[in-house]
Each structure stands twice: as C-alpha cells, then as structure tokens.
Amino acid sequence: MSLQMISTVSNSSLLQPGSSLLNFDGHVFFFGQKGWPKRSCPTGVFLLDIKQNELKMKPAFFSKDSCYLPPLRYPALCTLRSDARADEYQYVIHGGKTPNNDLSDKIYFMSLVSKTSKKMTFQCIEKDLGGDVPEARYGHTINVVHSRGKSMSVLFGGRSYIPLAQRTTEKWNSVVDCLSSVFLIDFEFGCCTSYILPELQDGLSFHVSIARGDTIYILGGHSLQNNTRSPNLYKLKIDLPLGSPAVTCTILPGGISVSSAIVTQISDTEFVLVGGYHSDNQKRLVCNTIVLEDSKIEIVESLSPEWTPDIKHCRMWFGCDMGKGSVLLGIPGANKQLIPDANYFYILRCKGAEEDKEEELITQICSQTSSEDPGDSTPFEDSEEFCFSAEANSFDADDADTYNEDDEEDESETGYWITCCASCNIDINTWVPFYSTELNKPAMILCSSGAGHWVHAQCMDLSETMLLRLSEANVKYFCNKHVDLNKGLQTPQKVVCLKKQPMKPLRKKKTMKLSTSTKKSFLRRLFE
DSSP: OEEEEEBOOTTGGGOOTTOEEEEETTEEEEEOOSSSOOTTOTTOEEEEEEETTEEEEEEOEEOTTOOOOOOOBSOEEEEEESSTTOSOEEEEEEOOBOTTSOBOOOEEEEEEEEEOSSOEEEEEEEEOOEESOOOSOBSOEEEEEEETTEEEEEEEOOEEEOOGGGOOSTTTTOEEEOOOEEEEEETTTTEEEEEEOTTOOSOOBSOEEEEETTEEEEEOOEETTTTEEOOOEEEEEEEOOSSSOEEEEEEESOOOOOBSOEEEEOSSSEEEEEOOEEETTEEOOOEEEEEEETTEEEEEEEOOOOOOHHHHHOSOOEEEEEETTEEEEEEEOTTTSSSTTOEEEEEEEOSOGGGTTSOOOSOEEEEOOOOOOTTSOSSOOOOOOOBOOSOOOOOOOOGGGOOOGGGSOOOOOGGGGSOOSTTOOOOTTTOOOOSTTOSSSOOEEEEOSTTOEEEETTTTTOOHHHHHHHHHSOOOOOOTTTHHHHHHHSOOOOOOOOOOOOOOOOOOOOOOOOOHHHHHHHHHHHHO
16 A cells, blocks of 8 residues: 655545535536635536646536536445446435535436536436425435346435424534335435334444445444444345335445544455544544455455555544545644635545556445534534545646635634633634524624624624614724723713804894985975
8 A cells, every 4th residue: 555645736625524526527626615606616516636746626517407506525335337247327415404504405417418628517407305305404325226237326324404393592403313114215216215224223424335236235324312333234135026126235244443544446346445434533544445345345454555644633534535546635734724614635545556457347436424513512522534536637728717715705613613702702613503593603793802803793782773783884893801991991082062142232223314405395394
C-alpha cells in the first residue's frame, strides 16, 4: 500500500463529511456540498479534477427537464443497471439530510444524457413509490441484487429523528435507530415491501454492505440504542422467483466490530477494508482483506500503510472508496490552516499501478461510511465520510470553468453558535427557529460597542418588529450589556432653547386727511 498527500485547494471546504461522489464514464462528480448551492454552481454538483496531486472542482449541469436535486448529506447511493452485465447505468439516491437538517424520504434517479470535452449534462428524475415506503432517514445503505434474471434494490439501516409528537425543545434534533426492517424496492413497478427478520434485532447505521449476485453482506455499523458496534457479520440472500420474493438472513462468524469503515475492490473476489472506529474516539488503523468465493466470505488482517503522524494523532478522520483499489482519506485541518473548515486529503492505493488498468468490476460496493454530525444531540463522535464509487480521473476541460469559492460570499455558520452573553442559551443541538425570518440559523445583530461584536437577537429579548426596524434603519445598536455604559460615556447634548416669537403690535386705524379747500367746501355746504 502507498499513501500520498493531495495539495489543498482554496475551495476544499465544500468537501465536507457526509457528501457523496458519483462516477460517470470514469469521471467523478461531487454531490452534497455544505450549505445550499451558490450562484457559481446552482446545481450543487461538481466535477472533481485531480491532476498532478492537485484537486480542482468544476461545476456540472442538468437538463431542462430535470427535477431539483437538493444537496443531500449521508444519503444512500447505488448504481442501477438493466442487467448485471450492462455497461450503461444510473445512480439511485435515497434519503439524506438537507442543509436545513431536514431528512428526505424521496428517491432520485440521476443519469448522464450528454457529454462533450467541456461539458457533461445530467438528468435527474424523482421516483414515486407505493406500499411500505421507507421513512426519511440517513446513514443507511442501498444495494441492487440480481436473481433469476430480475433485479431489485435492497435498503437497510439508518437513523431518523424521533417522531414529531415526541419532540421537545431539548430533544428537537435527537435521532434514533430506524427499525431493523429490510426493504425490497421494485423500481419497475414503483412498489416497496418490508421484511422483519428475527436475526436482525438492533438497528444499524454507518455500516458497510457489499452486494454480489443475489447476496448482500453487512459488516460493522453502530447502534444508538446500545451504543455498540456490532461484531456480527450478516448474510442476506434474496431469491426472486415468479411469485413473492424470499429473503433470508444468516449470522456468520468472523465479523469485525467497527463503524465508518471504507471498502475498496482490488480484484474480482478481493476487497480491502480501511479505516473506521473501534469506539467513539478510537480510530481503527488496521486494514483487512475480504475474499468472496462460492457464496463464502473470508476476512483476514492485511498489511497496513505507513500512516503519517498527522493521521495517527488526529482525533477523527474520514474517507471513501475511489474505485479500483484507491481510497481518499481526509483529516481535519481547521486548526492548522487559515481557511476555516478545510481538510487535508490523502490517496491510499491498495494495489500496484500495473493493475489499475483492469476493467471496472461488476461487483457493487455500497459503503455508507459516516457518523453523527454536530447537528445531532448524541455523544457519538465517529467519522463522517463521503461515498466514492470510482476512481477520479482527469477531465480535459477548460480551466476557466474551475469553481472559485472566493467569488462567493462567506456563508460559514461557525459564528452563529457562539456564547454571545452570560445568559445565552442558544445551542446548536436544541435550537429551534424563534423569528419568522429564521430558517436554519439564529438571527444575530451587531453591537457597536468598541470594535463591535455579534449577539443573538433572541438573547437580547428583541421583538420581531424591533429586529426588522433595526435591520432596515441605519442606526447603531448596543446590546444589553453595553447599552448603559454607552449612555454614560456619551456627552450630553446641548439643549437648544426655542426663542419665542414676539407678538406683532396691533395696527392703528388709518385716518383720512382732508385738504383745506375740501374742508371749506364741506363747511359751506353744511351751513347753507
């Protein structure tokens, strides 16, 4: 095995745990960015272009008849072919979290409709299901099995929010394990059927599932109810006769107690298991080889790479399968880099370079390698990973199309969850919208005291009307702590006395002056 570091790029903060990768014709596309898409790439889907150990991101496009595909984190993905040996395929995307932390129960089909040297266009269609429709969830897996010339999807595991009627302010974002039901989904007719198997007692999430033919192997995973990582290895066999499907489950020996592990395929029958966690804060640095032959599975310990000191000493790590024996690994770099939320990335190659030219294997891998994100109110702090499905190759496109995150406004949410004052009670795990203008972040207002600092409007007891007035008016605002201090430091304004206007004097009545001749004439007439 060989480990090689990839140069960090300025827009790597979009590559956050919980995202996914889709492979079309050897090109890998990133899906499920942090936050809502920006104007530079409204679709939220990017081409990952890796050249000379440098990663670049270029926006992708959708056809006009496509439905809207939100940026979903921790969804379940798999490839769907018309038959096991078909070359053309499309991706099935189910569930996941939206940027508002809402869970999706929708299912999408994403396919490539056109391709040029500079542009690849996708089509996304939402599929309606009937019957036992799976509830909204995340951290689950979906696989496709083939039996008797038929194909059917199998969905298992995951987590969901507690029922709405049981939610309280303190437990608004609390999650629980989904029921350990196995769902068979027939996309041709759009119907779902759930099966309850006695061998599957506890719900699992962030497990690894490998599908081959009519069999699915489920390895590892975490159970919230017991806070344990199951050491069991489950074998699901699905028979698709002309009548009703038959689903059986067998518990096999030789499992591994691990969660958030990554699986990559190195040959037709061999896989490599990398990473994961033994416990909440203990990484698993051991690698294993998984061999599938004649409906049997064998797991043995294999040689591990020479991990770097940064990987050994970091508290968490994440990564995913890149296909053809390569794995992308990431460790947090927020404390070491000037760019917030940026990560360090490595490529782990599990086989020799001469074997990389082999044809893409038909065996499907669906590895849901993720864990709790900071939005969930549980103590579990496992890794949060991407879902890669194929090797990242270079894409001969014009570099002018490269996405530049510096062109966008900073939408980091880090500053929204600060302790703004001594009485601040805003917590990311329990916060619910208070104002009608709030969506997924609390409203804040700038206090003009000193160099200025941000406070939560709710902690300042501001009414919604006052908050709107302050946001519209060009006036300075002072928080409850500094409002009295600001008044004391202000110089009293000089009171301007109003001058009373003097009353106008009354005008004298004008008297008519008569000339002497007029007076004589008047007197003469008077005595006549």
